[in-house]
Amino acid sequence: MEQTKKYIEKFLLQNNIPITSNKETLFNDFASNEDMISTVKIIQENQKKMLDKWRLKNRIDDILQQVIMLPNATVNKVYEAKIEFIKLNWNDVIFSEFEGLEEIGLQYDNNEDLIFGTPTASGDIKVKFLFRVDGEKEDSVLNEKTITLIINPDPKSLWKNKESDITDPHWKEDDVAVSGSFLDKKIVVASKRGRSHANVGSFRDDDFAYKNYEKNGWSVVAVSDGAGSATLSRKGAQLACELVVSYFEENFLSDKLEDFDEVIAAHYQESTAETTKKISHFVYKQLSAAAYHVHKELEKLATQTETVLKDYHATLIFALVKKYDFGYTVLTFGVGDCPIGLLSKDMSEINLMNWLDVGEFGGGTRFITMKDIFQNEKFTTRFGFKLVEDFSYLMLMTDGIYDPKFVVEANLEKIEKWKEFVDDLKGNNEDKLSVDFETSEEGIEEQLSEWMDFWNPGNHDDRTLAIIY
Amino acid sequence: MRRLPVYLLLDTSGSMSGEPIEAVKNGVQIMISSLRQNPQAIETAFLSVITFDSTAQQIIPLTDLASFQMVDIKATGVTALGEALKLVSTKIDTEVAKTTTEQKGDWKPLVFIMTDGIPTDDWEKGLQEFQKRKTAFTVACAAGNGADSKILKQITENVVSLDTADSASIGKFFQWVTASIGVSSTKVEDSGKEVTGFDELPDPPSELNIVV
Numbered sequence: 001m002e003q004t005k006k007y008i009e010k011f012l013l014q015n016n017i018p019i020t021s022n023k024e025t026l027f028n029d030f031a032s033n034e035d036m037i038s039t040v041k042i043i044q045e046n047q048k049k050m051l052d053k054w055r056l057k058n059r060i061d062d063i064l065q066q067v068i069m070l071p072n073a074t075v076n077k078v079y080e081a082k083i084e085f086i087k088l089n090w091n092d093v094i095f096s097e098f099e100g101l102e103e104i105g106l107q108y109d110n111n112e113d114l115i116f117g118t119p120t121a122s123g124d125i126k127v128k129f130l131f132r133v134d135g136e137k138e139d140s141v142l143n144e145k146t147i148t149l150i151i152n153p154d155p156k157s158l159w160k161n162k163e164s165d166i167t168d169p170h171w172k173e174d175d176v177a178v179s180g181s182f183l184d185k186k187i188v189v190a191s192k193r194g195r196s197h198a199n200v201g202s203f204r205d206d207d208f209a210y211k212n213y214e215k216n217g218w219s220v221v222a223v224s225d226g227a228g229s230a231t232l233s234r235k236g237a238q239l240a241c242e243l244v245v246s247y248f249e250e251n252f253l254s255d256k257l258e259d260f261d262e263v264i265a266a267h268y269q270e271s272t273a274e275t276t277k278k279i280s281h282f283v284y285k286q287l288s289a290a291a292y293h294v295h296k297e298l299e300k301l302a303t304q305t306e307t308v309l310k311d312y313h314a315t316l317i318f319a320l321v322k323k324y325d326f327g328y329t330v331l332t333f334g335v336g337d338c339p340i341g342l343l344s345k346d347m348s349e350i351n352l353m354n355w356l357d358v359g360e361f362g363g364g365t366r367f368i369t370m371k372d373i374f375q376n377e378k379f380t381t382r383f384g385f386k387l388v389e390d391f392s393y394l395m396l397m398t399d400g401i402y403d404p405k406f407v408v409e410a411n412l413e414k415i416e417k418w419k420e421f422v423d424d425l426k427g428n429n430e431d432k433l434s435v436d437f438e439t440s441e442e443g444i445e446e447q448l449s450e451w452m453d454f455w456n457p458g459n460h461d462d463r464t465l466a467i468i469y
Numbered sequence: 470m471r472r473l474p475v476y477l478l479l480d481t482s483g484s485m486s487g488e489p490i491e492a493v494k495n496g497v498q499i500m501i502s503s504l505r506q507n508p509q510a511i512e513t514a515f516l517s518v519i520t521f522d523s524t525a526q527q528i529i530p531l532t533d534l535a536s537f538q539m540v541d542i543k544a545t546g547v548t549a550l551g552e553a554l555k556l557v558s559t560k561i562d563t564e565v566a567k568t569t570t571e572q573k574g575d576w577k578p579l580v581f582i583m584t585d586g587i588p589t590d591d592w593e594k595g596l597q598e599f600q601k602r603k604t605a606f607t608v609a610c611a612a613g614n615g616a617d618s619k620i621l622k623q624i625t626e627n628v629v630s631l632d633t634a635d636s637a638s639i640g641k642f643f644q645w646v647t648a649s650i651g652v653s654s655t656k657v658e659d660s661g662k663e664v665t666g667f668d669e670l671p672d673p674p675s676e677l678n679i680v681v
Contacts, residue, residue: 072536124502152535158508196659199508228660410570457512458470458658 005031075154092134099128122153162201177445190449195460206462209241225398227313236312316368332384353384400463404456480584481520486544492636496643510654521553522546531564550588551595558598577605585612628680641676
């Protein structure tokens, strides 16, 4: 009664009709009338309905306006994103589902409020978030909010694999893998064109060569990395390796070597200042002559073909190894940023046979094609010598392997890092690819070649790895 | 992995409101989508956005392209370019990794500045800080005739100007920034060398005037 009265009084006042004292009785009768009471009731009910409707609409609009960011996804990479209803202040969302997720390989778990799955398509994908808020009828049409989900392409799919031009005079195979014997041990080598080259259809710049010399009992292995910026570096790298092999074939003859064998035997018995000096002298003399021969031959080629020597820029590392009945002698030379590592039989020690030419700024490497390396005071330090009873692995690699696997030069001196590297080769890696050094007689080169396809962001250079085991 | 840091310094002062600010937002969006299709860029390029109006603010810290999400920007206030230069300097110190014997540091950052007005703060002080940092290169863009390319020339030798700050011109600028980031990331990945100067970048489109 009182409520009805107050309501009508307020309503009349809104219409500028105040109830003066002389009209009070009349108004009291009017407001107590059954008809008026029910009219006010209906009006109030309708107003409440209107209010509720507006509140609902307003609430839905708030949700529609709210910015919601889903973390970006990537094709072929497991994705999971929780819709944080509480954080979003969406406690009144009583039902929700997504439309458009299945097409891109995703699903929505209604109970866990989770979008999950492995995306199959990339792009700025518009998905529909369908929802109902508290207060809406159970059979009402669901509200629709569009949310953009960014799906990155699988980085692997972005790299093209363009064939290199087979008609080029200096063409070479994109991928090579070989295995064989090396002294009484085995050797496996793989050399692959990097993705950065495959992406534009250019050539593999890396190269390698090895040989067992029957007549003198020595074996040699060489690895070279042609400079990316030099136009004929693939040829430079190939020739550098071949020239090392042919040089020792022609110039490493037994008459020179007998004395050395004696020195080595003496050195094994007792290492003295004299034996050390003699060995150093021999290593320097023989290996520097080989390195200089490579340089001169490349220079000759450049002159003959009216090209310039720097077009053939290539790094060069090589190891000459001989088996004696008391152990192995390893002689090395290196210019550039490719390491030679000799791992002890029990894997407790690593001998990094050479230091790397790594400039303060990227690109500070040196090449066999640079005359100044022979004149530089550091030239004498480019040689390595080691006499060991046995070893587990002797490895030569280009920076395409060393950069992703060792990252920095300092790691090449750490045995833990080499152990990790060997474990990686034996299958401790993302792709579960392994190189079976124990039993594989045949097919080990394919194993190494496949292993060498490992994915490492930012490292898509040519890769060459030679392992003597 | 060595990252290629990219800093975008964007003028969000009041004069940018309307078409220019929308064009900037759109330009960044298109740039990101396009760089995501570039195999080298998506792996190496990391992007940060610093806006400057009455103050400078890093609205997006250095983020890889794959997780990058552009946030909304609004144009208001004056042009604190000096503060932006100071801010990018401290961010380079904290966000860009240096090379040590134990780790390979990041590549030197690329810095792109875009402004449509004259700095309203002590920009020379900010510049002094900025000049102490090493960048691969810095490019400044004077958008429209309200900007003073002479001031920008003191910040970097690489200055381009747009005749008008309309959406077509701003769009072209971002297209060229996209191409420049693409070229830089390809170069560091393929040859291990940084782009060091303007002449190694793609030719700017005709809408961009090179200020000499």
